[in-house]
Amino acid sequence: MNTAKWSMILLVVCPGAVRAGSDITSISSMDILQWEKMAAGVWKASIGKKELASIDYAGPPKLKALSDMGDAKFPFERNTARGQINASGTSVRLPLEESEKIYGLGLEFKGINRRSNVYHLKVDHYGGVKGYTHAPVPFYVSSKGYGVFVSTARRPSFYVGIGNRKDSKLPPYIDRTTGGSKWSARPVSDAVEVSVNGQGLEVYVFGGGNPLEAVRRYNLYCGGGVLPPRWGLGFWHRMHTRSSDSDVLKEVADFEKYDFPLDVIGLEPGWQSFAYPCSFEWDKTRFPEPKRFLKQLSEKGIRVNLWENPYLAPTSTISQAMKPYTGSHTVWLGEVPDYTLETARKILLDHHQKNHLDIGVSGYKFDEVDGYDVWLWPDHASFPSGHSAVQIRQLYGLMIQNMFMQRFREMNKRTYGLVRSSNGAASPSGFVIYSDYYDHRGYVTALVNCSLAGVLWTPEIRSARSDEEWLRRFQSVCFSPMVQLNAWSSGKKPWSFPKVTDLVRDVIRLRTRLLPYIYTAFYDYNQRGIPPFRAMVLETGFDHSEEIIAGKLHGEDNPYAETMRLETTDQYMMGPSILVAPVFAGQKRRKVVLPRGNWYDFYTGKIVGNGETITIETRLEQIPLFVKDGGIVPMMPSVNNIAGAKGTIDLEVRHYGRKENTYLLYDDDGQTFDYEKGIFAVTELSVKKSNGKLTGSSSTSNNKWQSRYRKVSWKFMSQ
Numbered sequence: 253m254n255t256a257k258w259s260m261i262l263l264v265v266c267p268g269a270v271r272a273g274s275d276i277t278s279i280s281s282m283d284i285l286q287w288e289k290m291a292a293g294v295w296k297a298s299i300g301k302k303e304l305a306s307i308d309y310a311g312p313p314k315l316k317a318l319s320d321m322g323d324a325k326f327p328f329e330r331n332t333a334r335g336q337i338n339a340s341g342t343s344v345r346l347p348l349e350e351s352e353k354i355y356g357l358g359l360e361f362k363g364i365n366r367r368s369n370v371y372h373l374k375v376d377h378y379g380g381v382k383g384y385t386h387a388p389v390p391f392y393v394s395s396k397g398y399g400v401f402v403s404t405a406r407r408p409s410f411y412v413g414i415g416n417r418k419d420s421k422l423p424p425y426i427d428r429t430t431g432g433s434k435w436s437a438r439p440v441s442d443a444v445e446v447s448v449n450g451q452g453l454e455v456y457v458f459g460g461g462n463p464l465e466a467v468r469r470y471n472l473y474c475g476g477g478v479l480p481p482r483w484g485l486g487f488w489h490r491m492h493t494r495s496s497d498s499d500v501l502k503e504v505a506d507f508e509k510y511d512f513p514l515d516v517i518g519l520e521p522g523w524q525s526f527a528y529p530c531s532f533e534w535d536k537t538r539f540p541e542p543k544r545f546l547k548q549l550s551e552k553g554i555r556v557n558l559w560e561n562p563y564l565a566p567t568s569t570i571s572q573a574m575k576p577y578t579g580s581h582t583v584w585l586g587e588v589p590d591y592t593l594e595t596a597r598k599i600l601l602d603h604h605q606k607n608h609l610d611i612g613v614s615g616y617k618f619d620e621v622d623g624y625d626v627w628l629w630p631d632h633a634s635f636p637s638g639h640s641a642v643q644i645r646q647l648y649g650l651m652i653q654n655m656f657m658q659r660f661r662e663m664n665k666r667t668y669g670l671v672r673s674s675n676g677a678a679s680p681s682g683f684v685i686y687s688d689y690y691d692h693r694g695y696v697t698a699l700v701n702c703s704l705a706g707v708l709w710t711p712e713i714r715s716a717r718s719d720e721e722w723l724r725r726f727q728s729v730c731f732s733p734m735v736q737l738n739a740w741s742s743g744k745k746p747w748s749f750p751k752v753t754d755l756v757r758d759v760i761r762l763r764t765r766l767l768p769y770i771y772t773a774f775y776d777y778n779q780r781g782i783p784p785f786r787a788m789v790l791e792t793g794f795d796h797s798e799e800i801i802a803g804k805l806h807g808e809d810n811p812y813a814e815t816m817r818l819e820t821t822d823q824y825m826m827g828p829s830i831l832v833a834p835v836f837a838g839q840k841r842r843k844v845v846l847p848r849g850n851w852y853d854f855y856t857g858k859i860v861g862n863g864e865t866i867t868i869e870t871r872l873e874q875i876p877l878f879v880k881d882g883g884i885v886p887m888m889p890s891v892n893n894i895a896g897a898k899g900t901i902d903l904e905v906r907h908y909g910r911k912e913n914t915y916l917l918y919d920d921d922g923q924t925f926d927y928e929k930g931i932f933a934v935t936e937l938s939v940k941k942s943n944g945k946l947t948g949s950s951s952t953s954n955n956k957w958q959s960r961y962r963k964v965s966w967k968f969m970s971q
């Protein structure tokens with residue numbers, strides 16, 4: 253049945269009459285979703301009215317990259333995916349096998365397997381409630397190798413294998429008195445059901461032979477992952493909130509004195525004349541000459557990032573112009589612009605362009621776009637666009653990211669910054685999520701989960717209770733999308749824990765040395781949708797259906813046994829071949845789960861295992877890193893400032909294990925969008941085996957861009 257017609261009927265008939273006249277309680281009364289093919293391996297079904305939705309903020313789908321991946325099978329029996337609009341809102345029901353596992357649903361600090369639970373996805377400060385997160389992304393990926401994205405600006409509820417319809421496939425009835433542990437308060441259900449309190453939604457399905465393929469299709473369909481400017485992948489230091497220009501210059505001099513890398517200085521609330529709510533104007537006492545100050549830093553290759561929250565101080569020079577475009581309620585007494593309106597966007601962007609961007613500011617940290625209910629506008633607030641308070645709140649962080657990404661694109665300048673909330677379709681956004689939650693394990697779990705949600709996350713460091721914790725946190729953050737010390741309150745410097753200062757410097761340098769590899773991993777995110785930092789469950793790398801047919805399942809009943817083995821939350825992949833296993837303070841040894849194939853120690857090149865769980869003794873000076881067989885890792889000499897390092901770069905290219913391999917190393921100008929016009933260079937690094945001996949070769953195609961990478965020295969780590 254035509255869903256639009258059906259919704260019309262339901263909206264005009266009173267619920268009592270519907271109950272009496274037809275059976276709206278059976279599955280067969282639900283509409284069979286009609287799937288439209290959007291791209292190779294991507295389908296969409298719409299139900300009810302098209303409402304404001306996160307997909308509206310996606311980039312243009314990367315259709316060529318999707319078609320290069322080839323087509324995929326539609327993952328369900330078509331008539332099993334259904335939808336309905338009833339008095340409770342709009343819902344969809346998608347089939348779920350008994351053994352299937354579900355990952356994703358946003359940036360969670362705990363766990364990875366989302367099965368047998370309910371998630372009410374709400375943009376919030378970390379809240380301890382399932383689904384209340386900085387990035388409640390309504391996307392999940394199945395161990396079967398497909399993904400589902402529910403595009404909405406409402407707060408969707410996901411019932412993942414829980415909640416049994418009366419006419420669904422039910423598990424056996426068990427009497428609780430005699431059934432003992434067989435009785436369950438959460439009987440297994442055969443579906444994922446999703447509902448919103450709204451008049452419609454769109455569901456996208458991404459096919460794939462394994463979970464990674466589904467994630468790639470999601471990222472590519474939303475516009476491909478962001479390619480940050482090269483400097484964005486360097487070291488970020490956020491100043492204490494009350495710092496002045498001279499404090500910054502002194503701190504920069506200290507970085508030189510202590511011989512520490514520095515690429516970006518972050519200014520916290522005190523750069524503004526008024527904060528919470530914000531003026532967006534420079535404070536004349538602390539920063540009397542912002543243009544000169546920015547120039548002084550830029551001459552040293554250092555970029556400046558400005559903190560702000562979006563709530564308008566009455567003293568801001570744009571507050572009068574913005575007034576007609578603000579909502580009914582305030583946040584900390586500051587008005588709340590409605591950024592679904594073009595004029596509101598233009599007022600803010602033009603002001604920022606003139607006062608910040610044109611004088612050299614590189615980007616922003618958008619704080620407080622998540623918030624607690626007691627801070628933000630209530631759910632009954634009204635906004636001039638007519639969108640509901642909930643819709644605006646769910647997408648507020650996404651809207652702000654999107655409008656600034658567009659402005660930077662118009663300037664042909666890439667940006668990289670921070671934001672505290674996001675939503676679906678955010679993979680092209682150059683804003684990294686952070687939190688006030690400060691649990692080191694939770695931070696690493698978030699790093700794992702961000703790859704299942706198309707967002708980036710930084711486990712930034714603020715302070716520590718011991719030298720060891722300081723070092724361990726530094727080691728983790730150096731293996732993440734943004735290496736940041738956020739000293740807004742602690743006033744800490746990288747050398748604040750003198751006993752481990754040298755080890756902290758070493759790991760920042762190791763990160764810098766890996767820049768060619770990490771930058772290329774981001775290019776793969778951009779072009780092929782592969783998350784640069786990703787969950788181990790994305791490393792199964794094989795087609796389950798083929799495995800099942802071939803009967804190669806190691807005698808396991810569960811076809812997803814291999815994916816389940818990789819359901820770890822304390823280790824992850826970086827780029828194509830490096831496995832990162834962070835250590836937490838106090839941990840003398842830890843387990844590392846190795847995917848199939850041989851794995852080698854990054855530091856020594858020695859083999860450590862194959863498709864098994866190993867236990868390693870930790871060493872204070874090292875974050876455990878492992879490389880898969882054939883892994884090629886290009887490294888450059890360490891520099892204290894990425895933008896300032898001019899000239900050609902000699903590479904040390906490491907190869908691990910025994911396998912032949914080819915790696916494509918990417919280079920471009922590192923700061924504009926010219927790469928989209930083909931202005932980039934690729935160096936092919938190849939390792940071949942002859943008579944048991946490995947040899948490496950390199951060849952560069954300078955496609956309108958002269959690669960900076962020149963001399964290549966090969967290092968066969970396991971030879």
Ligand code: GAL
Binds near residue numbers: 619620687
């Ligand atoms: C918090 C934010 C911190 C810092 C601080 C400044 O909301 O999470 O990173 O920016 O505000 O007041």
